[in-house]
Amino acid sequence: xxxxxxxxxxxxxxxxxxxxxxxxxxxxxxxxxxxxxxxxxxxxxxxxxxxxxxxxxxxxxxxxxxxxxxxxxxxxxxxxxxxxxxxxxxxxxxxxxxxxxxxxxxxxxxxxxxxxxxxxxxxxxxxxxxxxxxxxxxxxxxxxxxxxxxxxxxxxxxxxxxxxxxxxxxxxxxxxxxxxxxxxxxxxxxxxxxxxxxxxxxxxxxxxxxxxxxxxxxxxxxxxxxxxxxxxxxxxxxxxxxxxxxxxxxxxxxxxxxxxxxxxxxxxxxxxxxxxxxxxxxxxxxxxxxxxxxxxxxxxxxxxxxxxxxxx
RNA sequence: GGUGCCAUAGCCAAGUGGUAAGGCAUAGGUCUGCAAAACCUUGAUCCCCGGUUCAAAUCCGGGUGGCACCU
Numbered sequence: 001x002x003x004x005x006x007x008x009x010x011x012x013x014x015x016x017x018x019x020x021x022x023x024x025x026x027x028x029x030x031x032x033x034x035x036x037x038x039x040x041x042x043x044x045x046x047x048x049x050x051x052x053x054x055x056x057x058x059x060x061x062x063x064x065x066x067x068x069x070x071x072x073x074x075x076x077x078x079x080x081x082x083x084x085x086x087x088x089x090x091x092x093x094x095x096x097x098x099x100x101x102x103x104x105x106x107x108x109x110x111x112x113x114x115x116x117x118x119x120x121x122x123x124x125x126x127x128x129x130x131x132x133x134x135x136x137x138x139x140x141x142x143x144x145x146x147x148x149x150x151x152x153x154x155x156x157x158x159x160x161x162x163x164x165x166x167x168x169x170x171x172x173x174x175x176x177x178x179x180x181x182x183x184x185x186x187x188x189x190x191x192x193x194x195x196x197x198x199x200x201x202x203x204x205x206x207x208x209x210x211x212x213x214x215x216x217x218x219x220x221x222x223x224x225x226x227x228x229x230x231x232x233x234x235x236x237x238x239x240x241x242x243x244x245x246x247x248x249x250x251x252x253x254x255x256x257x258x259x260x261x262x263x264x265x266x267x268x269x270x271x272x273x274x275x276x277x278x279x280x281x282x283x284x285x286x287x288x289x290x291x292x293x294x295x296x297x298x299x300x301x302x303x304x305x306x307x308x309x310x311x312x
Numbered sequence: 313g314g315u316g317c318c319a320u321a322g323c324c325a326a327g328u329g330g331u332a333a334g335g336c337a338u339a340g341g342u343c344u345g346c347a348a349a350a351c352c353u354u355g356a357u358c359c360c361c362g363g364u365u366c367a368a369a370u371c372c373g374g375g376u377g378g379c380a381c382c383u
Contacts, residue, residue, distance in 0.1 A: 015348075038348090039346095039347065039348070039349090040348055049348090050348080074346070075345095075346080076345040076346070076347095077344070077345055077346095077347080078344090078345045079345080080345095081345095103348080104347070104348080105343080105347080106343070106344080106347050107347080109343090109344090110344065110345095113344095115344055116344095117344075117345060118345090120345075121345085122345070156342085156343095157342095157351090158342085158351060158352055160350090160351060160352080161342090161343095161350065161351040161352080162350085162351090163346080163349085163350050163351080164342095164343080164350075164351075167344095167345080171345095179344085182344085183344055186344060187344090205339090237346090238346050239346050239347090239349090240346095241346090242346065242347075242348060242349050243348055244348045245348080268336095268337075269348085270348080272337090273348050273349095274348095275338095275339085275340090276341095276347090276348090276349095277348085279340075279341060279342080279343095280342095280343075280347095282341095283341090283342090283343095
């Protein structure tokens with residue numbers, strides 16, 4: 001069984017930790033192709049803010065799953081897993097190694113653990129109705145309702161986390177099954193991948209934050225403001241508008257705040273995002289952590305990483 | 313040199329006699345179809361010294377620092 005699994009190398013980690021350059025170097029060393037695991041780099045035009053790898057950075061290594069969707073397209077984990085699996089299988093069938101790169105924890109874990117998503121069952125009207133009820137009756141009312149049909153799920157949710165409570169109710173509404181049942185069934189199939197995952201991190205948090213701050217400055221030099229202005233004038237879709245880098249500059253375009261204030265906030269939001277990414281990867285004990293501030297130079301780190309990959 | 317105002321957690325800030333609201337940040341965490349999102353948890357004895365009082369961040373005196381105005 002295990003022999004038939006597809007080997008998969010994953011390089012994950014917080015933003016600005018150096019995933020892109022490491023992945024390219026790894027691909028070069030082992031004959032790999034990069035597969036992005038990033039919820040925002042999938043969009044066309046959102047280049048600077050999402051730090052999409054440039055042609056120069058890619059150094060001729062094929063990068064899949066980047067910049068193919070329209071900014072107004074609503075994307076989801078389910079779609080990601082479906083397509084990413086196909087891409088990885090294709091790379092493998094051509095005798096190359098797939099190297100997954102990215103920082104979207106939900107996409108990563110759903111793909112690697114082969115979460116099975118059932119056919120689409122969203123009901124936006126029902127969601128909207130529940131949202132209005134939450135406003136009128138209070139969030140607790142929705143959670144109480146969920147507790148009546150699925151006490152297990154309700155126990156895990158905080159009433160203020162309205163989005164999740166609504167989703168749980170929505171699943172019951174559209175499928176007749178509780179989210180607990182459905183989630184239980186989603187893990188039935190074993191993963192087709194034999195994954196070796198590496199998470200980039202910094203021993204000194206400030207080291208990472210300095211890199212983040214610096215990178216935002218570079219994005220600004222590269223024209224982030226103009227890119228953001230374009231999306232301010234042509235608003236993004238439901239998924240894409242969540243990207244960090246545009247919404248933080250809107251108060252400046254609206255004349256409510258100075259550019260400097262917005263930039264400070266943008267840096268702060270990026271730092272907070274990096275922290276959240278880390279909590280996601282830290283809880284997966286299979287992921288090996290590599291600390292970027294342990295190495296004097298990139299090549300030393302690359303050697304250490306390749307050692308982990310070869311050993312596994 | 314004089315007069316007035318102010319001094320509470322990293323920042324903003326409420327509280328005017330009974331043992332310190334709140335917001336932001338920070339740190340940690342949750343995560344199954346919007347996830348770069350959403351959500352949870354997380355800290356102080358109130359500039360210093362002395363006094364009044366059963367009791368002071370809160371009143372009085374002095375000091376230090378800042379701001380404003382005046383000569």
